[in-house]
Amino acid sequence: MRYSETRKLLGTSIEITVISEDIKTPERITYVFDYFSSIEQEFSRFNPESSLSLLNKHKKMSVSKRFLEIMNISKKMYDQTNGFFNPLVSVAKLGYKNSFGTGNFEQAEWIINTDFESIQIEGDMITLQPGQSLDFGGIAKGWSVDKASSLLRLFGYDNFFINAGGDIYASGSNEEAIGGWIIGIENPFTEEVIASIILHDAAIATSWSYKRKWDIGEKKYHHLVNPVTSGNENAIISVTLISSECANCDGFTKSIFNAPVSEGIRLIEQNGMEGLIFTSSGQLLYTKYLQEKYDLEFVE
Helix, strand or coil: CEEEEEEEECCEEEEEEEECCCCCHHHHHHHHHHHHHHHHHHHCCCCCCCHHHHHHHHCEEECCHHHHHHHHHHHHHHHHCCCCCCCCCCCHHHCCCCCHHHCCCCCCCCCCCCCHHHCEEECCEEECCCCCCCCHHHCHHHHHHHHHHHHHHHCCCCCEEEEECCEEEEECCCCCCCCCEEEEEECCCCCCEEEEEEECCEEEEEEECCCCEEEECCEEEECCCCCCCCCCCCCEEEEEEEECCHHHHHHHHHHHHHCCHHHHHHHHHHCCCEEEEEECCCCEEECCCHHHHHCCEECC
8 A cells, every 4th residue: 555645844845655554654654754844943044943043143052963963974975075065055145045935035245164174073062163154955855864764664664755855765666566666867958757767775866956046136046056166157957866875865966066077977986876967068977887777768
């Protein structure tokens, strides 16, 4: 039996689908949604009372174990990507200060300190430096999908699918028992599905610049900020990555997005992932073993 529910959380639509004969499944799905809600309450930069907002305001605060966990994951990814992933970049400075749905974009003027190495962590105490504000928008959704997947496994489920606005974990298979879950690959220029893959016990995430975008005056912006240049003019329009963990996919897509096109595929393969890249010029690139591992099939 298929149990499926979708709710609006973390600034996106989250879908949870479980294939099970267990009549307790709906209430367990509700429990997982409650967990997503608790993550939003702790890490939302739009909630002035969230732990993230309070730390950014006061610069020094005791935080939870999971706050420290996401900090440690961010630090590891910062090191792995040579700084191309950095939760200190500020999309708010480019006008994305309020929830995207408000449509209220106004460029801000302030000095940003992106020196991630200077953040101090002592026990459960985090100290930010002047000019520093954390934003886990580049990794929190993927990380929360991993946490939700672990909860469903603890409940004993093997066949389930979690989609948090394109950050996906697919476990086992759907009710058709095809060996996994069919995932569509979107053409960023037409927003139509041009290919599919079959995902089994793996995560996939996509970052793109063609959906969350806005204008301020005559200047165009999107939500993916290059931490090296603090701008967001890119030669890549979308990146899709497949890995064992969604947090890994989520964070690395931003890093690949901001790296030179010539380095993109090499960086993906070097870090043990598969994926594909659409460049802004219309070129499609994908890793050597993507087709073989995940039955990549293009729509005719």
